[in-house]
Amino acid sequence: RKEVEQDPGPFNVPEGATVAFNCTYSNSASQSFFWYRQDCRKEPKLLMSVYSSGNEDGRFTAQLNRASQYISLLIRDSKLSDSATYLCVVLGLGGGSYIPKFGRGTSLIVHP
């Protein structure tokens, strides 16, 4: 089982739709969780951190489910500009240090 797994998609949705992605992780001792956005062959940029209590930033909501070891990202009222690849990042303790593990990303395409 891979350490961090994401459905690669693509998720093809119309403007205005609500879409959700999940990301599962295998290390139960993982401590920090993030969602990044990456546009085609550009650098990843932080979208939001994921807290135990969940967090919301405008149209974006992130949740953490420790019992089932997954994080989720919900995008409401999708915009064309949301088209990108969404990477989940999980920080797990390894060898005495926190090692970030990236999922392979989920591709989102929002069409008119």
Add this chain to the structure above:
Amino acid sequence: EAQVTQNPRYLITVTGKKLTVTCSQNMNHEYMSWYRQDPGLGLRQIYYSMNVEVTDKGDVPEGYKVSRKEKRNFPLILESPSPNQTSLYFCASSSTNRAEQYFGPGTRLTVT
């Protein structure tokens, strides 16, 4: 402007010719790391550094070297590049090893 810079952005070289990709950050971050991104494999960590003179291997360190003589700089060295090191490379920094990372714009390396 807070940023991570990498140079060169694009590089085509031949097998065995030593090269260095520079990385510099102006945010006084302690933690820096190098990743490579390949289609279908996502981002994989090559090396990381917790602070000056402290470096450690990531998931795919073979064929790479790094140094951290100053806090702001973290060069990636390929002593004898091979075609399987053709990839998109990202440098990243963060205030701690548990915080969100800021990525450089990427270096596209082709080894023939």
